Amino acid sequence: MPGEKGPADKGPAEKDARRRDATATRAAILASARSAFIASGYEGAGVREIAEGAGVTAMLINRYFGSKEGLFAEVLSTANQRPIIATPETLSAPDRAARISKALLKVTEPEATALDGFLIMLRSISNERAVEIARAVVESHHQKNVTEALSGPDAAERAALLMSLVAGVQIMRQVVGLDALGRDRDAQLERLLGDLVARLVNE
Amino acid sequence: MPGEKGPADKGPAEKDARRRDATATRAAILASARSAFIASGYEGAGVREIAEGAGVTAMLINRYFGSKEGLFAEVLSTANQRPIIATPETLSAPDRAARISKALLKVTEPEATALDGFLIMLRSISNERAVEIARAVVESHHQKNVTEALSGPDAAERAALLMSLVAGVQIMRQVVGLDALGRDRDAQLERLLGDLVARLVNE
DNA sequence: GTCTATAAGCCGATAGAC
DNA sequence: GTCTATCGGCTTATAGAC
Incomplete structure (x- = not known):
């Protein structure tokens, strides 16, 4: 029947089954946006590029998220839901400093993706909003x-400094790629970083 | 003498005395570019905006620096000529860790400008080039x-971690503006940071 | 040495058809 | 629910006049 639209329209509309699913489209846009923001930051990623990665047109981004800004806020929020390095698990262990420094080195390896939430933020600080x-x-x-x-005392300040250390190591190791922070130095770095982290996480 | 050009050409060309001085124009463009890159990073700053700040047209930027990229390279190089925090002076003092942590807090206050060379870099990491x-x-x-x-041993790794710490603190304190790194916490921060820095600069 | 004018293309956002 | 087409404005870079 010509007047009927949507998934009920079987037959010739095989691909519509996926294309007309609002939830799936939203998720596809979010996933594509996450990759794009990781690679290029807020300013560097374009809505057309994000839309193409999701198999839709740019217009749908505004339809589902209001604006590029709204999309960014949702991506950043979901990508930072839970702690990655200073988790309740690592923090409660007796050798927490060693565990944290080891985890930090692991998630800031060149191809690592676990710390994406932070990386998106770091790549987006050129834009005020x-x-x-x-x-x-x-x-x-x-x-x-x-x-x-x-x-212990000054927990907020110690937490902030720990995050600063994480951000700095991620930038210099994963983004900039300083030689002295290369994977071949992991042994020395683990020892040095463990010392620093211990000062922050041990009361 | 008719063949002579430049400032010697007095008479009707009052404003030309400044406008036709290639050295001054170059310097004006560099100064304007520095401010713009500090505020908006490589991608956020436009050549028109930079040119306007120097009182010239965008075309001259390509004439003097080849491209926006060439201009960026020159700005970044001149802005990072000499060390700011870990200077030979602070590093040779007996209480170097305390001095460095104090200096770091000072140059990462919201309105500070001493660490501009680093800030330009941090605001520009969304662009690969x-x-x-x-x-x-x-x-x-x-x-x-x-x-x-x-x-002492591992000097390169310790230097790289010190720079990472500086970068992280600058981002979280000066750019992001975390509450726990506010100026009203300077007393606690100086103590905590001094501890961290000591681990890196003392053999 | 500096200008105006313009090329060629990307940006985010929106109107209206289906 | 998704499309095409388009708006107005921005981008870097260049050609040619003076």
């Missing part, structure tokens, strides 16, 4: 989680 | 200088 969005996410998630996990 | 240029500058200047200033 993106920084504001990132600030809200970090304060409400990571700062809060890590502070609560640390006991 | 900008990162390559920044990497070359950091390796050839800061990594080299700081490593030479540190004695």
Whole structure:
């Protein structure tokens, strides 16, 4: 029947089964946006490019997320839901400093992806609005989680410095690729970093 | 003499005295570019905006620097000529860790400008070419200088971690503006940071 | 040495058809 | 639910006049 639209329209509309699924489309856009923001940051990634990666047109991004800004906020929020390095598990272990420094080196290897939430933020600090969005996410998630996990005085300041150290190592090792932070130095780095982390996580 | 050009050409060309001075124009473009890259990074700053700040047209940027990329390379290089925090002076003092942590907090206050060379780099990591240029500058200047200033084993790795810490603190304190790294926490931060820095700069 | 004018293309966002 | 077509504005870079 010509007047009927949507998935009920079988027959010639095989690909519509996926194309007309709002939930799936939304998820596809989010996934594509995440990759694009990781690779190029907020300013570097374009809505057309993101849409193409999701197999849709750019217009749908505004339809589902209001704007590129709204899309960025949702990507950043979901990518920073839970702690990666200073997790409740690593923080409660007796050898937590060693565990954390080891985890930090692992997730900042050139091809690692676990710390994507942070990486998106770091690659987006050229844009003022993106920084504001990132600030809200970090304060409400990571700062809060890590502070609560640390006991002793100045927990908030120690948590903030731990995040700073993580951000700095990620930039210099994963993004910039300093020789002295290469994988072939992991042995020395693990020892040095463990020392630093111990100062922050041990009361 | 009719054949002579430049400032010697007085008379009706009052404003030409400045406008037709290639050296001054070059310097004006560099200064304007530096401000723009600090505020918006490589991708965020436009050549028109930079040219306007120098009182010239965008075309001259390509004339003097070949391209926006060439301009960026020159700005980044001049802005990172000499060390700011880990200077020969601070590193040779007996209480170097305390001095360095104090200096770091000072140059990462919200309105501070001393660490601009680093800030330009951090705001530009969304662009691949900008990162390559920044990497070359950091390796050839800061990594080299700081490593030479540190004695003892693993000097290169300790230097790289010190730069990572500086970069991380600058991002979280000056760019993101985390509450826990605010100026009202300077007393605690100075103590905590001093501890960390001591682990890196003391053999 | 510096200008105006313009090429060629990408940006985010929107109107309206189906 | 998704499309095409398009708007207005931005981008870097270049050609040619003076």
